[in-house]
Amino acid sequence: MEKQDMDLTVNLGGIIMKNPVAVASGTFGYGREYEDYLDINGLGAVIVKGTTLEPRHGNPPVRIFETAAGMLNAIGLENPGVEVFLNQHLPYLIDKDVTVIANIAGNTIEEYAALAARLEGCKGIAGIELNISCPNVKQGGLQFGTDPVMVRDVVKTVKANTSLPVMPKLSPNVTNIVEIALAAQEGGADALSMINTLMGMAINVQTRKPVLANVFGGLSGPAIKPVALRMIYQVHQEVDLPILGGGGIMNTLDALEFMMAGATGISIGTGNFVNPRLAYDIMVGLQEYMQENQINNLNEIVGIAVQK
Template sequence: MEPKIQSRIGSLELNNPLLTASGTYGNGREYSNYIDLHCWGGLVTKGLTLESRSGNSGIRIVETAAGILNSIGLQNPGIEYFIKEELPFLEKLKIPVIVNIAGRRIRDYEELARRLDPFSTVSALEVNVSCPNVREGGLAFGTNPGLVYEITARLREITTKPLIIKLTPNVADVGEIAIQAEKAGADAVSLINTLMGMEIDVERQKPMLGNIVGGLSGPAVKPVALRMIYQVYRQIKIPIIGMGGITKGEDAVAFLLAGARAIALGTVNFVNPKAPLEIKNYLLDYMRRHNFSSLEEMVGLAHRERED
């Protein structure tokens, strides 16, 4: 029998565990000429704010030895445009759509949740409390356990949609933040957002990015992401959506074994738009080889007592 790769995040049912990572896939339309979007378990949209934002000025993406640094600064057309112009496209998709939201103040997040609540196309909210690239991009919330509790609790009162809190790796103790999200009623956490970094142009003797600092993503961050997921898995019961540097099937399997119930692909989409198809095939083959009949059997398996 074919192994079952369906996954569940709270009440959200996914045909397979692969999601797009917010901000690396637009709202899906941009990729729809290259790939059938239905190969994904779900689509996570670009970070949405109340007002439209043009993002940061100057250079916004720099390639590094094993990934990229970005300081886009949450460029997006704002919620009104999103509802009018983007939702109709997303409505036609037959996969869950998870809308990623960000704001300056807690009441911005509340307003976004309120306005998105009536739309059945919005299957879940991913709450970005971890953007390192704008001064008020949520990182101030995401590094403070008390504020993560507060923002989650407030949103919990506003919406019955699954709430996924996106955590930042730019903290000393990611577990403590995950615990607060769980306590306040989150259905899941996703991690990791990008790691703060910078690059310097030695000829110009200046920082490369217009914003000076940016967020590192891609293969370089994978071991950090994996460690954080492994750690958080031991501290909370709600599901984890894992991301950070996944480029191939082995990476995806490692994230599941560390404790992720779903995984998101980000930077790899810029290099290999077929990555979700390759990873899905690898996963099925891996499950057959190891006699796993469902994904459930694999999640967190790396936490077994060591036998050697």
């Protein structure tokens, strides 16, 4: 197979990516932070840091803690607010040749609506990832993501306020992930992003207190990969939406596992911290895999491991 015959393009419910590899919200800043290490134009998509209507200072430290093959974080959605995002950070990415996905978070359903409306018509945004699963903020966040009725309603409201494709990011902190995914589909979601972090904690034995100032944080990294795979597999079986899959992807083989479990695209999160050019390396690795296995379109393997 020649390189020119390979088609890496991905259509994630209307979000077109030149290849399946996205970088996850909150792990890649606004792209510029990683420009010294990789060619941003080589990425499938950059999902920018979660944006709220007003600026947020985030949680007090300690915010992060390394655990076995993973890490906990409780950043608390620190961000400069939607106006600063649009005026100071988005222009950098617009100048690049890369798909940009905004990530929005609100305290109330009205805030989600206002954010979607604010992004409407903004040049350079290909889609909206809905953060309904942040475990680290007091209001909103996770509480939206664990109740199917609220998931449906928030997706519906956002859809009513935007013409962009909408992709809710699902929380794994639920009993039945399929029920949540179906609710998102009912609300009109164009794609699903999964999974967000698993809620966890660590305790400092010396001080006899929780390590994180927020007490609980979100677990990410290779430690959560089996959970992410299982949930993507289950959702792919029952729901007809394209999935952007992630959770502890550290190399090309991991990425292929996610695709075989049903992910159309994959997202790199914590792995960016370990290898700042990981997303690019995986994109190259997928091309090599296609060449070696005579695959001209990766869609051929999406969900191939799923027994229907």
